[in-house]
Amino acid sequence: MASMMFTDCSSSTTSRLIHFNRRNGTFLLRRRVDQLRLQTTASGRGCNLSIRSSSSLTPAISADTKSEATAKVIDGKAVAKKIRDEITIEVSRMKESIGVVPGLAVILVGDRKDSATYVRNKKKACESVGIKSFEVRLSEDSSEEEVLKSVSGFNDDPCVHGILVQLPLPSHMDEQNILNAVSIEKDVDGFHPLNIGRLAMRGREPLFVPCTPKGCIELLHRYNIEIKGKRAVVIGRSNIVGMPAALLLQREDATVSIIHSRTKNPEEITREADIIISAVGVPNMVRGSWIKPGAVIIDVGINPVEDASAPRGYRLVGDICYEEACKVASAITPVPGGVGPMTIAMLLSNTLTSAKRIHNFQ
Amino acid sequence: MASMMFTDCSSSTTSRLIHFNRRNGTFLLRRRVDQLRLQTTASGRGCNLSIRSSSSLTPAISADTKSEATAKVIDGKAVAKKIRDEITIEVSRMKESIGVVPGLAVILVGDRKDSATYVRNKKKACESVGIKSFEVRLSEDSSEEEVLKSVSGFNDDPCVHGILVQLPLPSHMDEQNILNAVSIEKDVDGFHPLNIGRLAMRGREPLFVPCTPKGCIELLHRYNIEIKGKRAVVIGRSNIVGMPAALLLQREDATVSIIHSRTKNPEEITREADIIISAVGVPNMVRGSWIKPGAVIIDVGINPVEDASAPRGYRLVGDICYEEACKVASAITPVPGGVGPMTIAMLLSNTLTSAKRIHNFQ
Known part of the structure; x- marks a missing residue:
């Protein structure tokens, strides 16, 4: 097998x-x-x-x-370590210069073990470089509206600069609808069609790759x-x-x-x-x-x-x-x-x- | 030469x-x-x-x-003729069924002869299939705001289903800014990054190609x-x-x-x-x-x-x-x-x- x-x-x-x-x-x-x-x-x-x-x-x-x-x-592994070290320095410089700490928010819906592991790893990685992590956990039987409300909250939260909705979402939710709700300025996955379009076009710059x-x-x-x-x-x-x-x-x-x-x-x-x-x-x-x-x-x-x-x-x-x-x-x-x-x-x-x-x- | x-x-x-x-x-x-x-x-x-x-x-x-x-x-030439004949039939069917005539609006700024020719050809082509054409001509020294106002007018006009801003625009205008103002639902050129992104992505459909x-x-x-x-x-x-x-x-x-x-x-x-x-x-x-x-x-x-x-x-x-x-x-x-x-x-x-x-x- x-x-x-x-x-x-x-x-x-x-x-x-x-x-x-x-x-x-x-x-x-x-x-x-x-x-x-x-x-x-x-x-x-x-x-x-x-x-x-x-x-x-x-x-x-x-x-x-x-x-x-x-x-x-x-x-x-070595390159990633080096990049994380560079990020640590930049996060620290930013905090010292303007008092802002970058923040990453993750929305996790349901009890999938693998999803929980990924979210935990991201949280750890954030901590290791000084990025603040935010998390919302919703139960499997949450409504789409509840997820959208969480997205909307993070969109408006000035402490949050990146938002991830951990996939897959429960089958009763419209994944595309929820992903589209993430502010393009905080879509750190870079999967929004507008980002992909800019990536494809000469003379345009995507917000995130x-x-x-x-x-x-x-x-x-x-x-x-x-x-x-x-x-x-x-x-x-x-x-x-x-x-x-x-x-x-x-x-x-x-x-x-x-x-x-x-x-x-x-x-x-x-x-x-x-x-x-x-x-x-x-x-x-x-x-x-x-x-x-x-x-x-x-x-x-x-x-x-x-x-x-x-x-x-x-x-x-x-x-x-x-x-x-x-x-x-x-x-x-x-x-x-x-x-x-x-x-x-x-x-x-x-x-x-x-x-x-x-x-x-x- | x-x-x-x-x-x-x-x-x-x-x-x-x-x-x-x-x-x-x-x-x-x-x-x-x-x-x-x-x-x-x-x-x-x-x-x-x-x-x-x-x-x-x-x-x-x-x-x-x-x-x-x-x-x-x-x-x-023959295929294009055939397609135009098919469009003529569809435009006519739409008009008879729901009383709506498709409309295409063109915004022409300045006096470039070639641009004027293109706009004229588009107008003729529209007429030949029964599509209503709309046109705004602005002088070379118009302000960007005036162009944006025209775009906005066509965006809101329920008789207009497609909007073209004839390029190039005078050099004192921000082309990208003006093109971005065209409603994506009426961007019949299909050049909006959101459209291009959808074109690139599997499982997504662009509004226009x-x-x-x-x-x-x-x-x-x-x-x-x-x-x-x-x-x-x-x-x-x-x-x-x-x-x-x-x-x-x-x-x-x-x-x-x-x-x-x-x-x-x-x-x-x-x-x-x-x-x-x-x-x-x-x-x-x-x-x-x-x-x-x-x-x-x-x-x-x-x-x-x-x-x-x-x-x-x-x-x-x-x-x-x-x-x-x-x-x-x-x-x-x-x-x-x-x-x-x-x-x-x-x-x-x-x-x-x-x-x-x-x-x-x-």
């Missing part, structure tokens, strides 16, 4: 669990994340997936894959990886990762292609890429043979696969077959410890940005 | 003239349209451009280019050209054509790559494409050797090039070298008579859609 999940990419969404269907051997997507139409049987160590694909998987770069690992490891894609680009920047003029391939076109990641790469003058579930022979396209960002949620999908020698790989997928030797019976792998990719790529993010820690760092960054903008603090 | 222009892609923008600079032999972009960094000397008939490119232009498909033209001509890219996709639909699963390349990433065209192709499940001025070896990417939409404004840029045999070509560029034998001393050519492309592609839009006539047809279509939505008429 294998199951896959994404990290809490939206900062406010729950885990995007994608369960392996025992009966027909396919993966089912519970939420909005794209999936390439591959059948995988992920088990044990390595990248031993049986992948049905219309094209040959014969490694085009077999000479390279036989050699030892040479890729630089992009250490997301969605946290996970922002984290991906930040990793490239911090490792001085040039984006301009490069060919970039984004695997997955979800609203929360793939699509905004593609828009961000394009803003930085990459030539971008987006691969998704309807793409034929995706490996032919990835092989052209100088930069690959994968956010599809299929363990070890991208093999060494899919990668151009010297490419840079950003792996957003965090997929638990069965592993009897692991303490919990599973281990986490990315969308990229790390063992193989290491021998071909010039740089790669590990899973875990790559993009994962960046999401929450970017959420803190967006909250700080919001507070600075609202208080016109440079 | 050669100069290039786009059609009035935005429905409300002026001609996007891109003038040939006699001194240094380069093309200057007056407006937002992207340009690939090519130097061209377009003159006479055929596609005899001298193009500086980092890669060889040796035709990869010389066998095909030597053969006779085989591409089906995508007749935009920008006219020229909508026209491109409509041509593909009307000619039963499959988009799903195809590789599509968009040349140019302007807010008004390239970017929304890419988003539309992606919504229809194409695998999309966007080429722009920073793309290296664009011909390598176009050669992979089943569908090419070019909106870059460089005459005859895309040669036969850039095109995969059997590809479908949608040419948005309308570029006047010097031609002593033509009555006006120039003729119009597209971004695609038509003579060469005809021998390689399976279908192609001519210039003129391809995408051009579709833009205004889509503007009328958007106005009708708006009126139907406002009056809840199916």
